Every structure is written in structure tokens, then in C-alpha cells.
Amino acid sequence: MRKPKLRELAEAIRALIKGPYTSKFPKAPSVPPPGFRGIIVFNEDKCIGCGACVEVCPANARALEDDIKRRIRKVIHYQERCIYCGQCVNYCTTKEGIKHTQEYDLARLTKDGYTNLIEKELVLCELCNGVVAPKSQLLWIARKLGELAFSNPTLYLTVYFERSNSFPCEDLRNQPYRALHQRILCPDCRRQVYLNEIWGY
Numbered sequence: 729m730r731k732p733k734l735r736e737l738a739e740a741i742r743a744l745i746k747g748p749y750t751s752k753f754p755k756a757p758s759v760p761p762p763g764f765r766g767i768i769v770f771n772e773d774k775c776i777g778c779g780a781c782v783e784v785c786p787a788n789a790r791a792l793e794d795d796i797k798r799r800i801r802k803v804i805h806y807q808e809r810c811i812y813c814g815q816c817v818n819y820c821t822t823k824e825g826i827k828h829t830q831e832y833d834l835a836r837l838t839k840d841g842y843t844n845l846i847e848k849e850l851v852l853c854e855l856c857n858g859v860v861a862p863k864s865q866l867l868w869i870a871r872k873l874g875e876l877a878f879s880n881p882t883l884y885l886t887v888y889f890e891r892s893n894s895f896p897c898e899d900l901r902n903q904p905y906r907a908l909h910q911r912i913l914c915p916d917c918r919r920q921v922y923l924n925e926i927w928g929y
């Protein structure tokens with residue numbers, strides 16, 4: 729029989745005293761390294777519902793659903809389809825709307841509970857009732873632009889109506905007269921209004 733080398737012998741003695749190098753998983757949780765891309769969670773306060781993460785997801789694991797009747801946008805994450813590539817986290821518009829956790833144990837006995845979602849209030853066009861954007865996204869853009877937001881009626885009206893508690897959108901239509909261009913409009917309606925009302929085409 730081949731005699732053990734001195735180094736192997738030393739390692740065996742060290743392992744006997746200190747215990748094995750391998751982790752005790754699954755008896756004890758294995759601690760992931762820093763930067764580990766674990767289960768993704770929403771940060772509801774920082775997500776603005778813009779949908780950039782949906783655009784960059786290669787696995788179709790993210791989706792947007794707009795419910796015009798309830799004026800709600802759902803931002804959905806299907807964990808069972810996610811490949812944890814981290815694209816959505818990297819390209820999140822606010823950089824804080826979603827993050828990886830250190831959690832990795834997704835095993836469950838049923839198919840339920842794999843879908844995460846958050847809801848954002850939608851701002852609708854005052855003329856056609858189409859979706860303009862989530863309110864949180866318009867407020868975020870206005871905050872980023874500062875005084876430049878006054879060049880866009882949809883942005884400054886959203887800020888104004890939010891501060892004066894005038895939402896939801898249905899209530900805006902009951903307000904005293906405002907010219908059509910002084911309304912929250914989707915891009916199509918704004919184009920039409922400017923062409924008809926201002927330029928007279």
C-alpha cells in the first residue's frame with residue numbers, strides 16, 4: 729500500500745480537529761458569496777412601474793399588465809422562468825426598483841407562490857382615456873427634470889394635481905374649463921391637439 733504523504737497526513741489531522749472544509753448544507757444553510765444573484769424582490773417605494781426591466785429580460789420572466797378600469801399597472805416577476813441573469817437589476821431605471829437577495833432556495837411542493845407583483849396607479853389621457861404612464865413614473869421624471877418639467881404640460885399637471893389631491897383622472901374632467909393643450913394627454917392626443925388647436929390644421 730502507498731504510504732500517505734506528509735501533507736495529506738497533516739490535512740487529515742487538521743480536518744479531524746477543525747472539521748471538514750465542505751459546508752454542512754442542507755443541514756445548515758450555505759452562505760452565498762458577496763454579489764450572489766439570488767431571488768429577486770421588488771422595492772415597492774422605489775419602483776416607478778416604467779417597464780424597462782421587462783424590455784431587457786431575456787427569459788420572458790417579467791411582464792406589465794395595465795388595467796384601465798382600475799387605473800392600475802401590474803409589474804410582474806415570474807420567478808419560475810427567471811434565469812437570474814441580473815439584466816433587470818442592472819438596467820432598472822431608478823437602480824433601486826428591484827434587487828437580488830442572498831436567498832436561493834426556491835423549492836416548493838406546489839406551483840403556487842412563484843409570482844411576485846406590485847401595483848402602480850396609472851395616469852390616463854384626459855381625452856381618449858388611454859394609458860399615459862404610471863403616476864410614480866411621471867413624478868419621478870418631473871423630479872429629475874426640475875424646472876425643465878414646466879416645458880411639458882403632462883408632467884407639470886401631474887405634479888400639480890398630485891400636490892392638490894386632484895387624482896384620480898375621472899375627477900380631472902369635472903374641473904373648471906382648461907384649454908385642451910392644458911390637459912394630461914397621451915402622445916397621440918397631444919399631437920392631434922397641437923395640430924388642431926394651436927396650428928389650426
Ligand code: SF4
Nearest residue numbers: 785810811813814816
Ligand atoms: S434576472 Fe434575468 S431572467 Fe430574471 S427577471 Fe431579471 S432579466 Fe429576467
Ligand code: SF4
Nearest residue numbers: 775776779781820825
Ligand atoms: S423602476 Fe425598475 S423595477 Fe420598476 S418597472 Fe422600472 S425598471 Fe422595472
